[in-house]
Amino acid sequence: MSYDLVVIGTGPGGYVCAIRAAQLGLKVAVVEKRKSHGGTCLNVGCIPSKALLHASEMFEEAGHTFASLGISVGKPKLDLAQMMVHKQETVDANVNGVAFLLKKNKIEPFHGTASIPAAGRVFVTGDDGKTQELETKSIVIATGSESTALPGVEIDEKTVVTSTGAIELTAVPKELLVVGAGVIGLEIGSVWSRLGAKVTVVEYLDRILPGMDDEIAKQFQRILQKQGFEFHLGSKVTKVETGKKGGATVTVEPAAGGEGKTLSADIVLVAIGRRPNTEGLGLEAAGVATERGRVVIDDHFKTNVAGIYAIGDVVRGPMLAHKAEDEGVAVAEIIAGKHGHVNYDVIPGIIYTAPEVAAIGRTEEELKASGVAYKVGKFPFTANGRARAIRHTDGFVKVLADAATDRVLGCHIIGPHAGDLIAEVAVLMEFGGSSEDLARTCHAHPTLSEAVKEAAMAVEKRQIHM
Numbered sequence: 001m002s003y004d005l006v007v008i009g010t011g012p013g014g015y016v017c018a019i020r021a022a023q024l025g026l027k028v029a030v031v032e033k034r035k036s037h038g039g040t041c042l043n044v045g046c047i048p049s050k051a052l053l054h055a056s057e058m059f060e061e062a063g064h065t066f067a068s069l070g071i072s073v074g075k076p077k078l079d080l081a082q083m084m085v086h087k088q089e090t091v092d093a094n095v096n097g098v099a100f101l102l103k104k105n106k107i108e109p110f111h112g113t114a115s116i117p118a119a120g121r122v123f124v125t126g127d128d129g130k131t132q133e134l135e136t137k138s139i140v141i142a143t144g145s146e147s148t149a150l151p152g153v154e155i156d157e158k159t160v161v162t163s164t165g166a167i168e169l170t171a172v173p174k175e176l177l178v179v180g181a182g183v184i185g186l187e188i189g190s191v192w193s194r195l196g197a198k199v200t201v202v203e204y205l206d207r208i209l210p211g212m213d214d215e216i217a218k219q220f221q222r223i224l225q226k227q228g229f230e231f232h233l234g235s236k237v238t239k240v241e242t243g244k245k246g247g248a249t250v251t252v253e254p255a256a257g258g259e260g261k262t263l264s265a266d267i268v269l270v271a272i273g274r275r276p277n278t279e280g281l282g283l284e285a286a287g288v289a290t291e292r293g294r295v296v297i298d299d300h301f302k303t304n305v306a307g308i309y310a311i312g313d314v315v316r317g318p319m320l321a322h323k324a325e326d327e328g329v330a331v332a333e334i335i336a337g338k339h340g341h342v343n344y345d346v347i348p349g350i351i352y353t354a355p356e357v358a359a360i361g362r363t364e365e366e367l368k369a370s371g372v373a374y375k376v377g378k379f380p381f382t383a384n385g386r387a388r389a390i391r392h393t394d395g396f397v398k399v400l401a402d403a404a405t406d407r408v409l410g411c412h413i414i415g416p417h418a419g420d421l422i423a424e425v426a427v428l429m430e431f432g433g434s435s436e437d438l439a440r441t442c443h444a445h446p447t448l449s450e451a452v453k454e455a456a457m458a459v460e461k462r463q464i465h466m
Contacts, residue, residue: 001108003029005335006122006136008114008281011039013312013324014142015098020332022105029134030107031114031124036095037102039144041321043091044164049187050352051090052167055083056194057354065391078195080172087167110134115282116141119307123282138307138335141288141295142328143281145274145313150179153240153270159248160240160268163188169267172196177250177265179237181208183351185271189229190353192267199229200263204255204272206234209351213363213398213412220357220414223394232263240268276314300340301331309335323347346429350419355395358418360426361410362400373403377435377458381415383465384454385446392416397455399425399435406434406459413452421452435459 004026007018014030015037022028036043062076102109112126122134147162149155157165166188172195178185181203193199201208208224208231209217221231232252238260239251248268253260276293288303289296295303295310302309309331312324323342330340351357367374377399381387395415401408411425428438438456443449454463 001029001132002135003027003108004136005029005138005140005332006031006134007140007142008116008122009039009142009144009277009312010037010098010102010109011142011144011312011324012041012321013144013328014039014140015102015328016325017140017142017311017328017332018107019101019105020329021335022107024332024336024338026332026336028105028107029110029136030102031110031112031122031134033111033113035111037098037109038091038095040146042094042098044167046321047094048087048091048167049163049184049191051087052083052191053187053352053354055086056191060194060354068391078172080170080195084168084170113280114143115280116286116288116308117282118286119305138309140301140328140331140335141278141281141303141308141310141314142312142324143277143314144324145276145319147270148273148275150237150240150270150272153237154242155270156242159242159246159266160270162270166267166269167191173266174198175200175265176267176269177202177248177263178269178271180271180273181205181231181233182210182271182273183349185269186224187352188269188271190224190227193228194354200232200265201229202232202235202237202250202252202263204234204236206255208233209357211363212349212357212359213410214365215398216357216359216412216414219395220351220353223355223414224353274313274319278314300334301327317344318347318349320347320349343430346426348419348422348426350422352419355392355415356413356418358413358422359411360422361408361429363410363412364400367400367409372409374409375401375403375406375435375459377401377455377460377463379451379454379458379463379466381448381451384448384451386448387416387451389446390416397421397451399438399452399455399459401435401459406436408433408435408438408456411452411455415448415451417448421449424449424452 005028007014007030010032110124112124115123125131176197178189178201189199241249250263311327313319326342333340348360380396382393387393398412400410435456443453457463
């Protein structure tokens, strides 16, 4: 069987790449090791976690906000089994949607484990052990990533879990210990916290959300603590012992060294990051260069072997589904003879907690470190009429603009629907817009987006409602 393009992996990067290539007239096949398409994101990551985040937020609202709105429903009762049904229905709808799109675009799917013996050839080994060979002009590696293990700690996905096991729990843990104060740990911690768990977070660094704007991270930590989170920062987990009847005893020591202490938990979630999925692909034999597990690519997604490309979590850059999607489109266009491109300076990052956190572009710390003179405009949601109306006033918008040119260099939001609000800043930055451009654009009233406009106005100290 011969193709123009074989894409290995049908996560957000892979399936989008395959569809775009098919749109451009290429004969395309995809290889997926799971029974269903969509990768980590649709099956056990972004999509199911968002379903649970939403459901748990509704539970929280019903228990704590409804009464103040004049809605009396009594104390809400948790039906965790039904919540998991909602999660699975969401997953099924999405993965079935991807299967439909592949079929619609005449993309041939193969299920099994892929390996690359050489450029132009892909072996697919099915569950039955049988191997078939695909011939192809081009190969795109889009195999994604998996949870990073904690040295010396065994993951059983029952008591000690990754994010995969953490969204499959059949009962709300009394105590959940999260190792790692990154996006995944805080999102999943939020789910179980809202449903009744006592959440403790252990983080090696002396702050949460490494790489995030420092002011935003500090405010977010305060909000989470108000919600019941307990943080042990500058600390490392050195041992996890599981009991025969469930539960775990966790040894925590200062990161800088010193005397440790033990913490108990029903469930331990290991969320210290993710690592690229390259094992078993045969990259070494094919001569494809890797660096610290990631496939090395040039600015056009090419590896060092002609005809082999790579995108998504398996290459450099943030491990984000939408980054992988943009790369998928770009590489498909390059392979088809067009000019695909990704602007890595304008990729938003979102934390889907309540409140949400969103970021795009540079942080204040990055601008200071690179010696860029900048101006700051800030506006709090407490001064936004719509935020007051929906009783979600925690947080603020921060706009960072070049002091000389006024070009917007970054934006950071903590507050209601931050993930949606950041989109207009992404468009603005993509077109090289200024804070003045944003400040003079009419925003509907009353909306949350007015807080973004006022933050842009605040760059020149001319916000109205503060």
